[in-house]
Structure formats: structure tokens, C-alpha cells
Amino acid sequence: MDLEFEDHIGRFLAMLDAAFRRRGENGLPERLRQAVREAPRHRFVHRFQADRAGPVEDFEAERHLAAVYSDRVLTHFGPDDAALDSTNSQPSYVLWLLHRLGLEPGHRVIEVGSGSGWLAAVMGWLAGDGRVVGVEILGELARRSRDDLAALGIANVAIVEGDGAAGHAAGAPYDRAMVTAAVWDLPAALFDQVAEGGRLLLPIALAGGAGRDCHVAVLRREGDRFRALEAVPGRFVRFTGPGQERGAERRRLDELPFWPGIGATPTSRRPLSLGARDPARFAGAAYAFRLFLGQTEPGFAAFDGTGEEEGLSASPFGLVDAVVQSVAICRPGMMLGYGSPEAARRLDAAYRRWTALGMPGLAAFELELVRAEQAPRPRPGLWVETRGASALVWRLASAASPPRPGRQDAVRDRPSADPGARITPPGP
Template sequence: MDEAIVQGVERLVAHVREVDGVRGFVARAMRAVPRHQFIPDVALVVPGDPEKAFVIDRERDPVTWRDMVYSEHAIVTQLDEGRTDIRAGAGAYTSSSSAPSTVAYLLTLLDPEPDDRVLEVGTGTGWTAALLDHLVGTQGAVTTIEVDGAVAARAAKNLAAASVGAHLVVGDGADGFPQGAPYDRVHVTCGVRKVPYAWIEQCRPGGVIVAPYCPGFGDNHVLRLVTLPDGTAVGRFPGYASYMMMRSQRPATYAPDDGSGLRRPTEVHPRTIGLAPPGADLAMAAITGLYAHIGREETRFLSYVLDPAAPGQWAVAIHHRGDAEHTVYQMGDRPLWDEVTDAYFRWVSWGKPGRERFGMTVTEEGQRVWLDMPDQVIGK
């Protein structure tokens, strides 16, 4: 590697080592598997504010390209499942190289050991598969699944050029890959609302599954599960992670407003729900099974709530700047806003537990979210 790349690698390693909890073995893997080998010549850099995303082009500006590759930023490599050219700079993000600090944090939680068999769900550029291959150190021990054939083809070229022996499969990662089972670790690089039981089924007892849990309600979370001999898995939410959703689990879209909704006042400020802390988000999502997100405008703050099973059932709570009163506009007959606020105040009555006090159990019948102990189930 030339000196500029070496310096970029060292900057990246220094950055990830500043992240709380990230262990040295991950930083060493990032030094051994340079990120630039897995980033396309033209890509979209996404800093903290997505509205400030910008295109990098290796041919036109190699210095900026290199500096961004070795920055802390996520780099989007596909828009609208390939229907939009990345140079357009705008569209739905459908594949990326995740922010290195997030990659490092999830790999630390996964804690793969030499000779482990690893299943990765979501190949993307191939960088994390290469990091995993380096960490386990055994030819063919890493199986990585990518749902998008074009993304998989590019990743295969990247892995071959870097002499990485991971086994790449094109398919739906929700099904796992039983031919390679049993696995010691499952590393998931896409958001899930429902944990596929296939991942538990294909793990050894004591296996570890690390996945971004994205229930569609406010904040998102890292989920770390350990598989048990009885075919179940139990774990907790140690921190934050937000990834693109698994394609088969993308959230429902809102049905259009046909004018039949009801408008009424609410005593609860929309910000109380929309800006609730992560523990409250987990509780509200589990108790209600609803999606929620916020909207910020110059003179308004909005909290949206949606029933994913019935897109015609939705509500929006609205605060107009300067007004003492707030309103709710509801489509459908399910009192979504009332359910969400009731769930929020249940969380308050529990003493406002943080994210780390919640956990999940996954069985063949489904998943259950609990508070403190697995027998204190609060929802799904």
C-alpha cells in the first residue's frame, strides 16, 4: 500500500478504537483488511445529516475519495436497488459500506474466535465478510448471503481481488444457509423487525447472533442473542445500531388521506412520544406493535403512528410552534395515539428503564420482548 493509504488506515483504526467497548482484535482486523479494496470508484458519502450526502469519484478526485473511504462515514453504494445511478446522489439507500465504528462495535459484540463457522446475512461490499474471514482464519469458514444479485456480483469481485475465501451465496438471508450449518456466529448487517427462527435453528448451542433490531418505532437497537440447547435464543439490547431494513421486512407505507379522518385535541405533546429515549421506544414498540416516526418542519413538530398490518390505520399528532394546545388527526377506527401514549406512561410507571434492561427471547413460535427477566414479558 502507498503511504497515503497506510495513513488512512491508521486514522480509521484510531477512530474505531475510540468507540466505547470496541476491542483491539477488531481494530487489528481493520488494519489487515483495508476498506478501500471494497469501495467502488463512484459512491455516495453519508455524513451525520443525510441531506448533506455527496458523491465521491475516484477518477475525478482521488484524494477526497481516499479520505472519505478512511473516514467515519457510511458510504452508500446502491440507490433504489440499482434503478438510480449513484451519481444522482438521491434516492432510497439499498446497499452500503456501513460506518466503520458501527461495524467495529457489532463485530466486538459478535466476538468470533479462530475456527468459528460464521454466517453473515447481508454481504454488501464484502468488507465485513473479509473482516470475519480474517478473524476466524479458516478457509471457507465464513458464509455470506446477499439478496441482490448485482450487489453480490460486485462483492464477489472485491473478495476475489483481496484473496478472501468466504463462501458467497445469493439468496434471502432470512432463510439462513442450512448447508453450512451449524454456525458458531451469525452476523447480520440489515435491520430486522422479526428475528427469523432459521438463524437460531442453524446455530450450535452457545452460538451468538448479533443483529440490528429495527422495530420501526423511534430509535433502533443492537440485539445480541445466545442460542440455548432447547432451540431457543435469549439476549439483550446493548446499544444503538441503525441499518437498512431486510428487504422482506421493509415497513408498510401509509395509505393516502381520503379526508375521512377525525381531528381532536391531545394533552400529550407530540415531542413526548417522538423524542422519547431508547428504552421508551423499545417498550412502546413491543407493547403496541406499531411503527412511529417524527417530522420536523419550520413551524411544526409531528409524530406519526402507523399500524403495519393495516396501512389505512394511522395517526399524526401535531404541535404548531407557539400554540399551547396540540391536535391528533386519526385515520381509521383504531385509537393509535392513545395506545402509544398509554404504553409510554406504562414505561414511565416502571421507573423509565433504559434500553439495557430490556431483552428478547426467540422461539419457533415467535419472539417476546421482556423487562429485566425473561418471565416479565411486555410484548413482541
Template sequence: MEPEIEDHITRFLGMLDTAFRRRGEALPERLRRAVREVPRHRFVHRFRADRDHPVEDFDAGRQRHLAAIYSDRVLTHLGPDDAELDSTNSQPSYVLWLLHRLGLEPGHRVMEIGSGSGWLAAVMGRLVGDGQVAGVEILGDLARRSRDDLAALGMANVAIVEGDGAAGHAAGAPYDRAMITAAVWDPPAALFDQVAEGGRLLLPIALAGGAGRDCHVAVLRREEGRFRMLEAVPGGFVRFTGPGQDRGAERCRLDQLPFWPGIGATPSLRRTLPLGARDPARFGGAAYAFRLFLGQTEPGFTVFDDGAAEDLSTSSFGVLDAAAGSVAVCRPGMLLGYGPPAAARRFDAAYRRWAALGMPGPAAFDLEVVRAEQAPRSRPGLWVEMRGASALVWRLPAPFSPPRAGRRTAIRDRPPPAGPTTGIRPPGP
């Protein structure tokens, strides 16, 4: 390897080790070797290091781009017309740390849905040795380019398939390990058939009520036809593409509700609400944790488009009860009700449940991902989110404290209690 490349890779590995140690462990030696043997610059062509940075073309000016490529930052892939593709070369330390959670071993068969540049697939190819890696990429130009880059490195045990990741890649199944590197709303049904019993799946799950790319990144094990969570961390990924995958990111316009003309002239309820009052520009702290809980557990949860907010982190949210013709809208520092009080009552009841349970965030829950037809009914301590072909089953580990009959808890806005109960941490890249 050229000396200047060696210097950059040595510095890069030092960055990765520092990032791993911040998460409580050193960069594993096997992973270090795999990264060294798969130079990142071999998989980067036209890119943008940050959204406000100029277009970079590695092929046209190799030396001056090495520092950016061998840095712990996200690189956005660009097409021939310099338009940003819906794909990124993820922050290396974060995606490698997630990969480490899967526990790849020599001989494993692995599937990566959303293989992008092919760099991570190549790292996996080194880790599995005589095993096989199948990458599925929906962007044709990116898939073809990554195949060429892998071939140039002689990576015979890694194959990139152009296609819709929702279908997986049945030809290489069953897989001992699988991962999706995009935020999924409805986990693809193909995973239930293509991941081997006892196999592990890394799945970034788009959160109802999450802001932007927020997701719940879970490592799950396939057991008896369903996936049970082993661990999870907050994270952020581009959204998975395909029919039904844009759910959870849409916002409801109040004036487009069919019953709005009859109830929308004047709020029937206006109440000060400390949730979000400390930072009127966005919902943070406890307000954001409650918003996520409401999205997990309340079927009527809705994000509203009032024409002012630019993204989901600042949008109003609440409960929509279409059958009752009722809406409860939570804005920073205020709850507004329209029509009958049914929606506001559901909003208040959800808050009392959340407060009585210790104000949990998503990481406090156990999770199962099941086929929709196998989903159980919701009950105290267990909530079911129907996502399409799949369902998310959220369960708080026992013991938990369900709200007592008649108990009233004041809605407040303070940081959730410290420790594993909240699970609310800044999202990764």
C-alpha cells in the first residue's frame, strides 16, 4: 500500500478505536484487520462530505480527498448529475460498532439490504472468510459501481444484487446474519423466511413521532418464526424506500379532515401544558420522550401540519379520534382540543400511563417483530403497533407499575429520570 494511504488508514483506525472506547470497548482486532484490508477510498467516487460542502470527485483529485474519506464522518453519494442519492456512506465508527453487535464469524452467510457503496459489505466479506455476503441495492448505478469496486479488490465472496430490498435475496438464504442500513417502517416480510432460525438481524426501525431520521436500532434474534430483541440503541438512517415505507413521516393537515369544517372554528379546549414550554422551538427532553411513547402505544397518534413547522421535531402532535370527530393538538406549552373531548381524554390517559411507568423511552421496552397475522392483542404492559405486513410488539419488562384507577398525574416538562429507564440519547448518524 502506498505510504500516504497507509498514513491515512493508520489515523483512521485510531479514530475508530477512540470512538469504540467512548462506547465502552476497544476496536476488536478482527474488525481492525478487516477495515485495513478494505481501503475506504476504493469505494468512494463523487461525494459530498457535508450538505454545505462542495461536490468532491475522488477520481479526479485523489490526494486532496484522502483526509475527508479517512475521517469518521458521513459521505453522501452523488449521481452523474451531482444530485444527492438516497444513500450515504454511513459514519464508519457507528456502522462498524453496529456491525460488531451482530457477531459475524467465519463461514457465516450474510445479507445486507441497502449495500450502498459496497464498503461495509466488503468489510463483512473479510470477517466471514469462506462465508458469503449478499448485498441488495435498489439504486442501479450504485449497485453496478460497487460491483466493479469489489471486483477490483478481488472480493469473490461478496455479491451485490440490484433490486428492491423488501424482497431480500432468496437465492442466498437462509442467512446467519442480516442487516438493513436504512430506517424501516414496515419490516420486510421476506426477513421471516430468509433469516435462519437462531440468526441475528440488525434492524433500524423508524419511530412514529420520531424527528427526521430518528430510529430504534435493534439487534434481534429469530426464534420460532419471529424476531426477539437482544439489544437496541437510538440512531439515525435514511428512510427505506418502497410501498408503505413512508409512513410515520407524514403529517396531517387539520383543514383536510372531513369533519374539520364542523369543529374547527374555535377550540373547545385550551389548556396550558408544560410539555415543550422550555424550548418553544422544538419538543425536547421529557416532551420528546412522551411523544415517542404516544407513537408506540396510542393508535390515534398523529403528527399535525400547521404550516409553521419545518420538520417532525418541531411539528405539533397529539391524538386524532376520527370516529368521535375529535382532535387533541399538543403545541409547545399548550394543548388544544377540537370537537368532543374524546381525543383530549385519550391524550391525558396516555400521559398518566407513561408517567406511572417511570416516563420510559423506546430503549426501556422489550420488542418483538412478528408477522401481522401473528400479532397478539394489546393489554396492560404490552402494546402492538401494526405496521403493514409486520407488527411491532412492545413490552415493558416486569415488574412495572400500571396506573391505579382514578390516579391523576400532573403533566409536566422536566428531564426524564437518569438511567436505563429512559433510553433517550442523542441519535447517531
């Protein structure tokens, strides 16, 4: 077993080293390398799928080490073979995020959503004589991870079963905090439990995002707010609990109460190129515009399937104004308005604003998180998303140097735009 483990861990560490270099680092840092070796991933894997299309099995070292020591997400399963709402994240990505957090010996750390306990074990080694608390809402995983940590003799990591939204006041204040699920509304407890100058790694569900897409930010506590030091795109399961539902919301056009009265024929249409002749450029630019709408327009909506109207099912998004029964939809190559012209007018104005700013993606914005009651008033170049107890404050980073358009990993190029076009009534 030892020789076989050495073979797999050696290959695993080489793979992580290469992945870190691809992300612009000088390889896997030595302290993190040692932490991964001292907290073997296979010791936190029990019931899983060795092959994504294969059966659910109990882990057996002789058969499954290669699957565990690969750069893939592992889904946890219960004794009834039902998938649990938790995963053992892709190692190269989650370890790179942990590296961004800057965890040092002596730090007090909280991980909200500790899952299998593997990452908490890695953090425990990095924290040295510090202390790590993992909070896990799934009782089965919390109990299992406590047993696994004890079996490895890791004494500076405690796993608490409970709702991560409450954090863990008994161990506060924390020098470092990590949330491993995408939040819509920042749990209020973290405003109080992260120390001044402490860092919080937070996946933020995006109003304009798709599925599990999120903005993964490293934030520093500065007085009564958190300021983002850096951020990258990512995908995480959604944080559950009161106040978190909005992040997962998608709307069906055919379920809007007034849609049957306005949805038969668009009342306005206009071309929207966004590089439409190049599908890759269109997809990236459309996604960047979609995120901008989510940041800046309260009536933003991402739409699910649209019943009989098959043509609107290709990732449609836009604005809804229920008061005046108005809908505006972006679809490949076209903006369509239904009912009152109000939503179409607002969507057109938002598009013009976005193009005038240089078609920015999320990378062009600075971000602060504040308590909702402390949110500033929106003004030119500053947008506020109030999300319950917290608010996101987005500020265009610099007007002096226009950002590269629609970055967010999907956009490699400046997409073409048509800012001169306006929404016009459709022909007969």
C-alpha cells in the first residue's frame, strides 16, 4: 500500500504543480505540497463513483487510488446510493484558491461547508499551531469527516454540524474564512466573525450567471465592509438556507401571469450583433452583457424553457417589468420586446451604456460587500445590488484605461458591437 500510495501521490503532486504553473504560479508551493502529502485525499473518500458513468462503490485502495488521485470532482454518496449535495472539489482549482487566501501558521480559520473534511485537513496542516473549524450542514458528512480526521491524528481541526450561515461564534474572530458554496446573500455572521484585516474567500452567485457560475472573490475585512483583492470565475454548488433562494432563480416566460396576453407577437425588435457571425465571440460577449444586466438592472431575468416557442430556448435573458406588463429578451442576433415598450427601452439603454463603457466583463469592476443598510446610493460608474442582509457594490475600475471587453474566461477578443442601432417596431 505504501509503495502504491507513493506512486499515486507523486503523480498527483506533479499534476498539481503543472496546473499551478498554467495559472501563472511558480509551481505548487512547498508548504502546500507538504500539506497535501500529510492529508491524503483517499482517506476522506468512502462511497463514490470511480467512473462518472459507473456504479456507486465503496472505496478500495487496490482499485481506486488512481481515480481519487486525479484532478476531478468527486461526488459524495450516502448508504442508499443517493448523491449528497456536496462534492470533493477539483483539487487543482480548490487548492489554488486556498493558496490565494494566504493561510499562515497560527491563523484561526473557518471553512463553511467542509464536506468530506479533506480541505479542512489541508488547512489544518498549513495553520500549524492555529485552529481550523469546519461547519457542515449534512450530519452524515460531518460525522464521517470527524472520524477521518481523528484516524489521521489531526487534532487542530474541529468539524461542527450545523448551518454555515451562522458561522461558529465560539472560535471567532477568524483570520481566514472560506465558503465552499456559492452564496447569494453573504451570511451576516461573517461580518462579525472575520477579524479586521482578515481574508474571506467567497464564491458569489451572479444574477446574470448560468447554473453554478459564480464570481470567486478573495475579500479583505476593512472596517464595516469587505473589499475584493482579486476574483476569478468559478463553479460551485449553491449555498442553501433562508435568503439564498434568489441566486438559483430562473423564470419561465410561459409562467408569467401576463405572458399569454403579450407573447404571441413581439412589438419591437432590433439587430444585436455581438459578433453574431462568430458563435464563440457571440457567446462570450452575450455572457458579459448578461452579467452587466444582472449587476445593474433590477428587472433582470434569466429564462428557462419557453414552452412551445422553441426559438427562445437558447439561453435567453433580458428584463421583465410586471407593473406595465413588459418583457424584453436578448437572443442570438436579436433583441425582442413584448407588450409595453418600457422593458425594451430599458434594455436598449443598458446596452448602449455597456458599449459606451467599453463592453466590460466582471474583471473590469472593483467589488465591495457591505451590510444592506450601509449600501451607498448608486451613481454613474457605481452600481449597487441589494440582496437581503448584504449588498454588492460594483465600481468600474478605471475610466482612464478601458477594460478588455467581456473577459470572464469566455471572451478572448473584442466582440463587434452595433451601438448605433435602436429598437424599432417590427415590420408587418
